Amino acid sequence: MTLLAPPPASGAVPAPRLVDLFEYGLDAPICLTWELTYACNLSCVHCLSSSGRRDPRELTTEECKAVIDELERMQVFYVNIGGGEPTVRPDFWELVEYATQHHVGVKFSTNGVKITPEIASMLAKNSYVDVQISLDGATADVNDAIRGPKSYDTAMNAMQNLKDAGMKNFKLSVVCTRTNIPQLDEFKAIADRYGAQLRLTRLRPSGRGADVWDELHPTAEQQRELYDWLIANGDGVLTGDSFFHLSAFGKALPGLNLCGAGRVVCLIDPVGDVYACPFAIHDEFLAGNIRMPGGFQEVWQKSELFTRLREPQSGGACTSCQFFDTCKGGCMAAKFFTGLPLDGPDPECVQGYGEQLLQQRGDDLVIAKPSQDHSHRTDKWSKSGKVPVSITPRPAGLGPIMTTGPKSMPVSACEESPLAGFSPQAD
Amino acid sequence: MDLDRAWELHPQVSVRPEPFGALLYHFGTRKLSFLKDPRLLEVLRGLSDAPTARAACLAAGVPEGEVRRFEIALESLEQSKMLVERPS
Numbered sequence: 001m002t003l004l005a006p007p008p009a010s011g012a013v014p015a016p017r018l019v020d021l022f023e024y025g026l027d028a029p030i031c032l033t034w035e036l037t038y039a040c041n042l043s044c045v046h047c048l049s050s051s052g053r054r055d056p057r058e059l060t061t062e063e064c065k066a067v068i069d070e071l072e073r074m075q076v077f078y079v080n081i082g083g084g085e086p087t088v089r090p091d092f093w094e095l096v097e098y099a100t101q102h103h104v105g106v107k108f109s110t111n112g113v114k115i116t117p118e119i120a121s122m123l124a125k126n127s128y129v130d131v132q133i134s135l136d137g138a139t140a141d142v143n144d145a146i147r148g149p150k151s152y153d154t155a156m157n158a159m160q161n162l163k164d165a166g167m168k169n170f171k172l173s174v175v176c177t178r179t180n181i182p183q184l185d186e187f188k189a190i191a192d193r194y195g196a197q198l199r200l201t202r203l204r205p206s207g208r209g210a211d212v213w214d215e216l217h218p219t220a221e222q223q224r225e226l227y228d229w230l231i232a233n234g235d236g237v238l239t240g241d242s243f244f245h246l247s248a249f250g251k252a253l254p255g256l257n258l259c260g261a262g263r264v265v266c267l268i269d270p271v272g273d274v275y276a277c278p279f280a281i282h283d284e285f286l287a288g289n290i291r292m293p294g295g296f297q298e299v300w301q302k303s304e305l306f307t308r309l310r311e312p313q314s315g316g317a318c319t320s321c322q323f324f325d326t327c328k329g330g331c332m333a334a335k336f337f338t339g340l341p342l343d344g345p346d347p348e349c350v351q352g353y354g355e356q357l358l359q360q361r362g363d364d365l366v367i368a369k370p371s372q373d374h375s376h377r378t379d380k381w382s383k384s385g386k387v388p389v390s391i392t393p394r395p396a397g398l399g400p401i402m403t404t405g406p407k408s409m410p411v412s413a414c415e416e417s418p419l420a421g422f423s424p425q426a427d
Numbered sequence: 428m429d430l431d432r433a434w435e436l437h438p439q440v441s442v443r444p445e446p447f448g449a450l451l452y453h454f455g456t457r458k459l460s461f462l463k464d465p466r467l468l469e470v471l472r473g474l475s476d477a478p479t480a481r482a483a484c485l486a487a488g489v490p491e492g493e494v495r496r497f498e499i500a501l502e503s504l505e506q507s508k509m510l511v512e513r514p515s
Contacts, residue, residue, distance in 0.1 A: 021463075027444075027446070075443040078452070078457075105452075105454055130457065
């Protein structure tokens with residue numbers, strides 16, 4: 001990212017900082033996250049969208065293409081596609097091709113499950129596509145404890161396939177946690193080994209992340225370690241601007257250092273709901289739905305919520321802090337999902353003000369829960385002692401329980417075929 | 428960068444006007460640039476039809492005395508591969 005303006009003439013009034021201009025919003029987002037499905041083969045403990053099961057109201061292929069047409073008209077240069085696991089959508093590769101043919105670049109996040117050598121070779125040929133492999137531990141034990149069994153091998157295999165296909169500079173994306181902060185150098189080494197670029201992002205108490213945040217968010221000492229590491233590695237490591245709250249340690253980190261929610265970023269979820277940011281899937285941050293008349297453009301440019309977010313925000317208790325200008329009070333979603341006021345410090349405020357507030361929270365405080373939960377139900381079942389069952393024909397070896405018992409699945413009452421239930425082999 | 432030669436935007440660069448100026452995105456390098464001066468956007472728009480970059484600056488209303496400042500901005504666009512020399 002570069003900022004360009006002719007250098008000011010001597011004596012001229014200095015031009016406003018870009019970050020100040022961005023606070024009033026843009027005609028179209030710079031960075032749009034689009035979660036294509038809530039379906040996922042994994043059940044990561046910190047999933048910020050509480051994904052697992054597909055939502056039956058998911059946008060159809062045609063609806064997705066209409067969104068892409070609109071993004072092309074609005075000149076959204078690229079979308080960050082995620083989920084869920086976006087590649088499990090049967091039309092995923094079709095949508096990627098459609099977007100890139102319509103001048104909307106695609107960067108998609110995946111756990112690697114579908115990145116076969118054939119797919120990797122197809123991706124490497126398309127310069128409008130970038131791939132981001134998620135990995136949350138530099139070793140299998142650390143990673144799989146968060147992302148599930150075998151997920152480390154899946155990610156490594158995908159990266160090997162991308163490297164073998166000649167894909168350059170794809171991203172290795174890591175959510176920084178208490179268990180993997182000691183592995184930052186190892187992550188960098190893995191990225192280097194596969195010709196990838198390392199991207200570090202912040203663990204947020206969003207989605208299922210709220211359930212594990214207390215145990216997994218970096219300790220105060222680790223935050224300092226992370227900050228020093230980021231300063232030392234500079235532009236070579238991407239952060240998606242996610243650690244601007246750490247700027248209060250001193251020097252601002254590379255990037256805009258601004259909460260872009262509703263100003264330069266937003267989220268389209270699998271059912272077309274538009275939220276202010278990917279970490280805030282809650283009615284409080286829901287701006288509208290792309291299925292409404294006017295579509296996405298209307299939501300982005302005119303929704304009441306986004307208009308409000310683009311007004312100058314009150315720093316509240318933070319205004320008097322000397323670091324407010326760089327940290328801006330931190331992440332809105334992190335505050336919201338830990339029950340802190342939005343105009344106060346971030347729960348991970350490096351000056352310790354957030355920690356004080358967290359300790360002052362009363363036991364009766366009701367913390368907001370995400371509006372959606374598509375988690376796999378398996379865990380809940382195992383905890384409740386219930387098991388999933390399905391009705392199937394009685395196995396032949398068990399003998400008849402009825403003399404004329406069914407030999408096949410019962411025919412549904414809704415079955416429209418006149419030949420339903422008929423099988424030429426049936427007696 | 429030679430201001431007296433013909434230049435154009437790289438074919439993989441897309442330009443989006445914004446109230447403060449414009450956003451430039453290079454699909455090849457995946458780099459984003461922000462133009463904070465609307466006149467610089469005018470210069471870029473005129474570049475491919477102008478015989479030289481200097482002519483594009485003057486046509487966009489940049490006074491002779493300020494051309495050097497725009498040259499510096501164009502140079503950094505050239506360094507980030509946003510601008511390429513046009514075969515004349």
